Amino acid sequence: MSDRAATPKTASERPPTRRRRSRYEGDVPREHYLNVAYGLKSWLFTIDHKRIAILYLLSITAFFALGGLMAVFIRLELLTPAGDLMTSEIYNRVFTLHGVLMVFFFLIPSIPAVFGNFFLPMMVGAKDMAFPRLNLASWYIYSLGGVFTLAAIVAGGVDTGWTFYTPYSSTYSNSAVALTAIGVFINGFSSIFTGLNFIVTIHKMRAPGMTWMRLPLFVWANYAAALIMILGTPVVAMAIFLVAVERLFGVGIFDPALGGDPILYQHLFWFYSHPAVYIMILPSMGVMSEVIACFSRKRIFGYGFIAASSLAIATVGFLVWGHHMFVSGQSIYASMVFSVLTMLVAVPSAVKVFNWLATLWRGSISFETPMLYAFGFLGLFTVGGLTGLYLGTLATDVHLHDTYFIVAHFHYIMVGGAVMGYLAAVHFWWPKMTGRMYSEWWGRLSAGLLFIGFNLTFFPQFLMGYMGMPRRYHFYPEEWQVLNVLSTAGASILGLGYLIPIIYLTYSLRYGPIAGPNPWRATGLEWTTASPPPQHNFEQTPVVTEEPYDYSKPIVNDLPAPGAGAEPKPSPAAPRS
Amino acid sequence: MSHDAHAADSPHIVPLSVYLTIFALLMVFTVLTVWVALIDLGPYGWLHTPLALLIASVKATLVVLWFMHVKYGSRLVWVFVVAGLAWLALLVGITVGDYVGRTWEPDPHAWQASADGADFRQLG
Amino acid sequence: MNGSQLPPLLPPSASTISGELDLLFAYITAVSLFFTVAIAIGLGVLAFLYRRKAGDPIPKQIHGNTALELVWTGIPVLIVLSFFFWGTDLFFRMRTPPADPLEIFVVGKQWMWKIQHQEGPREINELHMPVGQPVKLTMTSEDVIHSFSVPAFRVKQDVLPGRYTTMWFEATKTGTYHLFCTEYCGTEHAGMMGRIIVMEPNEYQAWLGGGGGESLTAAGERLFSQLGCATCHGDQAGARGPALAGLYGTDVQLGTGGAVTADEAYLRESITEPAAKVVAGYDVIMPTFLGQVSEEGILQLIAYIRSLGTTTEPSEPAATTVEEADSE
Amino acid sequence: MSQQHGPVTAAVMTGTMPDMPDHDGPLQHHFDDMAQQNESSALGMWLFLxxxxxxxxxxxxxxxxxxxxxxxxxxxxxSHLDVRLGTTNTIILIFSSLTMALAVRAAQMDKRKLLVGLLIATMLFGGAFLVIKGIEYAHKWEAGHVPGAYFHYEGPLANHVHLFFSFYFTMTGIHALHMVLGIGWMAWLVLRSARGDFGVGYYAPIEMTGLYWHFVDIVWIFLFPLLYLFGAGAAAGH
Structure with missing residues (x-):
């Protein structure tokens, strides 16, 4: 990153690019958040939300790579029915680590901690998050949690599955459960503090004129996700804490030998971990709203309904956790209630999809990389969401529970939905974050590869699941080999699709064309400032006078002349509530 | 909120007497809750827990409203406090509901039926 | 399964509910396919029709349409509720065993299924059963949570330590089917596979006869005397423990007030945690037998107590349902 | 960039996250005015609670x-818990809540000495609570009521009583940990108060600590009947 920060100084040495140049670029090295200070210390002690976002970007990419490596091992092992690549001990550790890293250290922080951190204050027109130091602290907490989890690998790994079900995790497992549990516990506070910062920032830091109904939908989506973070995370933290205490001190709250009920753990665990799926998917949906509006040059269709559906998902999503427990021995009446609520939570997601489609109607659609990812999201999330209905339906869930059908379903949501949204966000906001454009050709290629590779990897798993193949199986009956080979083949394409962006994005940092303040000609306050943004985001506090997604007028990739475009003065009575 | 902006400039200083009154009430309720716990309610013994929780809730409300200044605070804080309590109620309520629900499940004593011998013929 | 060509895409359908479950699955699939295809086509058509034209025109800005929103909120609600009602109806039937099933006991253990038949045969990772007769499993685990899954029957139920769960199914076709543990249970989780062998009833009877060994109730009776249970739970009046004859299935008055039905769960609890629910009129003197009797042993004891029937005299073991039927 | 190094982690651990100001002025760079900053702190603290x-x-x-x-x-x-000690602790904690509330009031009225005194009083009450808690723990240790491998209890309900003590130690332990962190944080506030950091315009850290402390008090208000008084009736009946 320090290399990157040096580039503006050498701007005149760069080969001329074909892109238009803003009057702010080129000749004079401009000060922005990346070059305002140099050296490791300036990063490790930064309280700038944008730099913290970059720290998160780097760390979650590292965890994603590690989690992805585990996925490679899993798919290679499942290429053959026999468990021949590794022992069962190793295999169980590999899939556990894959789950723990991907869920707690990649998916949950991904969009909120990187793009929420970077853009949420800019979108509401604030100079920073409400609590900048808490923001930095949350990154340190995240890293500390990561260190514990990595230490657990060194200490022999953990083999409970990412769900830590008792009493296996609390009593029977002979692996480093306590270390991992502590890592996840610590990491939870990072999520809590991020969510807390979001909510306070949205309530209290909005620029003059930025009313609730003028908030970008990305902000609404993150607000809804933040509610889940602060209300749900503590409960799973307590559940995992109790598991750790039980292992370390024998305080057996879930121990069946004392009369403890292992299902109670599942209640506490899923009270968070089901809504956690919405922590992953809601911000991704927020990205969709931004991207689809921008690349179809249309105001988002049904703004209020999309915003309200985010809150509905966050609220009702809290009341459906028991659908993970239909065959667990839970009361059948509780199952019935959870089933009907699960059905209802599907509806707001459908409403969003319909609204996005309607946004395209009579638009002016172009197909840059972020839009391709958005299209990919729409297709994959639709499949993921609809297959959720099989699992919310009581009878079919009995057959499908804990099979590869589940594995396929949640990967369609988490990878097809959340990761596609994450990559859409990366490609949409990369020019703003770095000031550089990446290669559009490579971008489109990798988007296509990911879509094909993803479907080839996970669609066969629906079929395996209906056949009855249980998840977390190290070896399996021979008749499922064909489908597993297909899946592994798809995974290799998927892996390639993830590697390519890492390469061309890194390349763009030095050699990419200058992006300009607003290469996509998008609306939103984050595009009204330079790329990369100055340290305090805006040269002067913006004043909002119009609704979001106003694509009714031409927008150019340039900044207004100093003093010309800015509003005369902020109104004294800024609404904050 | 203009209300808050005003509060920030000149803080709402609660009179000492209010604090002392709340303190006294908390003490009274503490004594009350211990007393209620120790008396023998006879057939109404099951009332011990609801009464104790009721008194605790009253005490907590006193602390929240006056010591924690929610009575003088913004509506936003009210909303979040109520939402938090509602969420806690959902967590506890639905989870306990599962355990209560398990006792309702029909358990046809099939063995009983066969032991009675009434249905043997059907099996042949 | 023995296919020489491509593997099948559906598991065998071999129970009374598997057909209807497949039908429900097909219904949801039809609806899902309709929406997936509609959205995909819609996306493609919109992307084509409204692709950016030369000159980069500014499209007309549309705010939304409340009527449309209500329609596409309301219709999905109705559709998903249809899933819910059908699924719940079928689920309740899947969870309610018919009267008079064949009862088999299952104990899950890392990493095997231990199965006990009433008539005595015990098997590991295999379950022999007759076709055309409802089978009810009463299951528990010696260690962690397992899950008893038979894809061909479309059934699955978690098996919990410290508690009984039950499931039932009725096979419609003879054959050999997969049995899986589907709840992750440790190192050899994937090795906890087994077979369900569905046989013609007469073959099953022959198999039972060949299985040999003492019946479950006989084993329970032996264990009962070994552990000295009869010392307190005798039939004579004034015994230190309540008499067990005729106990099963009746309502027991508890010393703390209230009553509880003496089912398997209560009997198990009374053996492992005797003080939890003490019968009115008796002192809390029974020690726990947790750890002294295996889960299989507890099941044998319960089978014996159940066999004591509803009369005060210890009667013939009632576990002879099938044998009697067979002898006709 | 003007760096603002601070005891970030300590702030987080005590649950008093709202940012401390620079010594050159309480208003942080990203807020427009003190009202916005104070409202943000209060909302943040409530969300944390x-x-x-x-x-x-x-x-x-x-x-x-x-x-x-x-x-x-x-x-x-x-019934094995000591109701007298529990009641004493409840009363001590209510005293500490009062002194904490009055400390906030002293800060609002810019009475520095009173503020320092009341904060110290709150810490002392908190310390007394912890000492009594420690005595109780010691009694439980001697009686063999500490859950885990050394748990010892005679009686037919031993297993479920074991569960009860698991809850007793977990709940009171987490509560005590919160008090320790709160007391530690208050020690820092005492130093800052003595230095004169707080006054009419700026006392948010005191106020936030107060909210935290009252919350910990409320938790105890519920733990007390749920753990101690539940068995009192049974004990009285014997």
Missing amino acids: LTELMFFGGVMTAYAVYRYLFNAAFAEGA
Whole structure:
């Protein structure tokens, strides 16, 4: 990153690019958040939300790579029915680590901690998050949690599955459960503090004129996700804490030998971990709203309904956790209630999809990389969401529970939905974050590869699941080999699709064309400032006078002349509530 | 909120007497809750827990409203406090509901039926 | 399964509910396919029709349409509720065993299924059963949570330590089917596979006869005397423990007030945690037998107590349902 | 960039996250005015308390379930707790809440000496609470009531009583940990108050610490009847 920060100084040495140049670029090295200070210390002690976002970007990419490596091992092992690549001990550790890293250290922080951190204050027109130091602290907490989890690998790994079900995790497992549990516990506070910062920032830091109904939908989506973070995370933290205490001190709250009920753990665990799926998917949906509006040059269709559906998902999503427990021995009446609520939570997601489609109607659609990812999201999330209905339906869930059908379903949501949204966000906001454009050709290629590779990897798993193949199986009956080979083949394409962006994005940092303040000609306050943004985001506090997604007028990739475009003065009575 | 902006400039200083009154009430309720716990309610013994929780809730409300200044605070804080309590109620309520629900499940004593011998013929 | 060509895409359908479950699955699939295809086509058509034209025109800005929103909120609600009602109806039937099933006991253990038949045969990772007769499993685990899954029957139920769960199914076709543990249970989780062998009833009877060994109730009776249970739970009046004859299935008055039905769960609890629910009129003197009797042993004891029937005299073991039927 | 190094982690651990100001002025760069900063602090603190509520809510849920399942055993377990010590501690904690509330008032009125005195008084009450708690723990240790491998309890309900003591130690332990962190944080506030950092315009850290402390008090208000008094009736009946 320090290399990157040096580039503006050498701007005149760069080969001329074909892109238009803003009057702010080129000749004079401009000060922005990346070059305002140099050296490791300036990063490790930064309280700038944008730099913290970059720290998160780097760390979650590292965890994603590690989690992805585990996925490679899993798919290679499942290429053959026999468990021949590794022992069962190793295999169980590999899939556990894959789950723990991907869920707690990649998916949950991904969009909120990187793009929420970077853009949420800019979108509401604030100079920073409400609590900048808490923001930095949350990154340190995240890293500390990561260190514990990595230490657990060194200490022999953990083999409970990412769900830590008792009493296996609390009593029977002979692996480093306590270390991992502590890592996840610590990491939870990072999520809590991020969510807390979001909510306070949205309530209290909005620029003059930025009313609730003028908030970008990305902000609404993150607000809804933040509610889940602060209300749900503590409960799973307590559940995992109790598991750790039980292992370390024998305080057996879930121990069946004392009369403890292992299902109670599942209640506490899923009270968070089901809504956690919405922590992953809601911000991704927020990205969709931004991207689809921008690349179809249309105001988002049904703004209020999309915003309200985010809150509905966050609220009702809290009341459906028991659908993970239909065959667990839970009361059948509780199952019935959870089933009907699960059905209802599907509806707001459908409403969003319909609204996005309607946004395209009579638009002016172009197909840059972020839009391709958005299209990919729409297709994959639709499949993921609809297959959720099989699992919310009581009878079919009995057959499908804990099979590869589940594995396929949640990967369609988490990878097809959340990761596609994450990559859409990366490609949409990369020019703003770095000031550089990446290669559009490579971008489109990798988007296509990911879509094909993803479907080839996970669609066969629906079929395996209906056949009855249980998840977390190290070896399996021979008749499922064909489908597993297909899946592994798809995974290799998927892996390639993830590697390519890492390469061309890194390349763009030095050699990419200058992006300009607003290469996509998008609306939103984050595009009204330079790329990369100055340290305090805006040269002067913006004043909002119009609704979001106003694509009714031409927008150019340039900044207004100093003093010309800015509003005369902020109104004294800024609404904050 | 203009209300808050005003509060920030000149803080709402609660009179000492209010604090002392709340303190006294908390003490009274503490004594009350211990007393209620120790008396023998006879057939109404099951009332011990609801009464104790009721008194605790009253005490907590006193602390929240006056010591924690929610009575003088913004509506936003009210909303979040109520939402938090509602969420806690959902967590506890639905989870306990599962355990209560398990006792309702029909358990046809099939063995009983066969032991009675009434249905043997059907099996042949 | 023995296919020489491509593997099948559906598991065998071999129970009374598997057909209807497949039908429900097909219904949801039809609806899902309709929406997936509609959205995909819609996306493609919109992307084509409204692709950016030369000159980069500014499209007309549309705010939304409340009527449309209500329609596409309301219709999905109705559709998903249809899933819910059908699924719940079928689920309740899947969870309610018919009267008079064949009862088999299952104990899950890392990493095997231990199965006990009433008539005595015990098997590991295999379950022999007759076709055309409802089978009810009463299951528990010696260690962690397992899950008893038979894809061909479309059934699955978690098996919990410290508690009984039950499931039932009725096979419609003879054959050999997969049995899986589907709840992750440790190192050899994937090795906890087994077979369900569905046989013609007469073959099953022959198999039972060949299985040999003492019946479950006989084993329970032996264990009962070994552990000295009869010392307190005798039939004579004034015994230190309540008499067990005729106990099963009746309502027991508890010393703390209230009553509880003496089912398997209560009997198990009374053996492992005797003080939890003490019968009115008796002192809390029974020690726990947790750890002294295996889960299989507890099941044998319960089978014996159940066999004591509803009369005060210890009667013939009632576990002879099938044998009697067979002898006709 | 003007760096603002600070005891970030300590701030987080004590649950007093709202940012401290620079010594050159309490208003931080990203806020427009003190009103905005104070409102943000207050909202942030309340949201943090919500997460604390749900955190305790997790173990409360577990307690509610087991209380429902093993009512008699929990009453028996509770009867082994010392109601007198529990009541004493409740009273001590209410005293500490009063002094804390008055400390906030002193800060609002810019009475520095009074503020320092009241903060110290709050810490002392908190310390007294912890000492009594320690005495109770020691009694439980001697009686063999500490859950785990060395748990010793004679009686038919031993297993479920074991569960009760698991809850007793987990719940009171987490509560005590919160108090330790609060007291540690207050020590820092005492130093800053003595230095004169707080006054009419700026006392948010005191106020936030007050909210935290009152919350910890509320948790105890519920733990006291749920753990101690539950068995009192049973004990009185004997």
